Amino acid sequence: MKQTTALLGLRAGLFISVLAAWWWLTASEILPPFFFGEPAKVAQQLYDWFASGSVFAHLGVTLLETFLALLIGSVAGAGMGLWLALSPLSALLLDPYIKAANAMPRVVLAPIFAVWFGLGMASKVALGFTLVFFVVFFNVYQGVREVDPRLLANTRMLGASRRQLMRHVYLPSAAGWLFSSMHNAVGMAFVGAVVGEYLGSAQGMGYLILQAEGAFDINAVIAGIVVLTGCALGLDWLVGRAERRVLHWHPSAKAGA
Template identity: 45%
Template sequence: MSEAILSPTDTNADTDTDTVAAGQQRLDERTRRATVAFRRRKQQIWGARALLAVVVIGGWQWFTAAGWVDKFFYAQPSGIWNRLWDYFQNGTEFGSYPAQIETTMQEALYGFLIGTGVGVVLGVALGMNRFLAEVLDPYIKIVNAVPRIVLGSIFIVAFGVGMAPKVLLAAVLVFFIVFFNAFQGVREVDRNVLNNAKVLGASRWHTIRHVIIPSALTWIIASLHSAFGFAIVGAVVGEVLGAQKGLGLLIKSAQGNFDPYGVFANMFVIAALVLIVEFVIERVERRLLAWRPKVQSETVLV
């Protein structure tokens, strides 16, 4: 009866296989633990958010019901809910409630897109051209210093009470936020990367497309998170100044009738719209910045 004799090569191969298998198991275990920890953290975050909402809304309802807070001035959550239900069921004095929401959203979205587009183009252009940036610098600061409500009044006088002045006011609010971020983002581009691109023969267009814009994209996307909120503000302020329909007009009408329920109901709808768009922007950000490695601060937060 012969005995099998393992060569040193076979022994080393088996050892390497066992080491690789053990390493893969440890990696799988760490991945599983990280996934569980991430899910638990998300659950804790959503739980804390829900608890905070319950405390705020419940406390509001309780204080007004007990008479500690005058509901004539501060309304009551249950009454606000009833007012919203009435809006959707019976409409408003200016037409159906979904039509009012649609009008405000259209004005905000158009202003958001126009302000973002112009802000990105001018921000990148001035960021790359120091001479032009220094020439236009005082004029940009002057326009930025003009109170927005004054601009809204000018737009109403010039373009009437239609959609155009609201879109323009929203676009102006968005423009300055996006412009300054795009401008700074271009100025923060790594000069070594730019020099390497030039050495490799990249044209000016290729440098802008493949180096400058991707590098500034982090700044631009960051500005969009607050930009849409300002677009909504511009649309609503324009409607308050003068409009035929929209959530701002409903707020103005409720204010004139000393109706806090109408004011708060429309405010909650506006907040919900902003959160929905913010959710979409976050998804777009993940797609556009998927190439970017996480910085140390982000890794710690995760």
């Protein structure tokens, strides 16, 4: 308990130190406020947005796009990873295509998705999906492939069917890797949503930040980044809570409890 309190104190101290350094550097104009913003004005912008409620509509759109991209991408990535890990022939057949798709800078697909799906929510979810999918896919694929062969052999010797192997061996192994990958996938889902909004949208946090950028309002840009960062941390915390609940038997879940 004392260690946790001390750690929280150190983290808070580091955060306050960074804010103080930022304030001092911009107040003394060592860093030009026009380019680096000012903490007080960023805080004022955040207050204005939330007090007036103007930010909620934009934030709701971005969060929905992010959640859908994370959900669909995680389910598809986990399903594909599980299938290919258990189907060596299919994995060998699709290997070059998967590697080529993963090597592609998928952000450049945003204009294509805008043409295919329009400037609405679907194009942002599609971009987020492509970013989340591969993060989850490779982790689940690796997790299933790394199941201990001795465990499989012993389980088969005890008469376990393929269905029982899937339920009691493969899925528990994949679950740990799935949740681990989802912590990274949260950020990818936000990237997909915000980049898509940058390229074409009439609402969302990406649109709000783009408008502030066009007006050379660096404080509003930073305020938008702060909001997105807070939401990403909140979503990551929810993933962590789900991980501890689902994988309560796993050592990593117990350590994070």
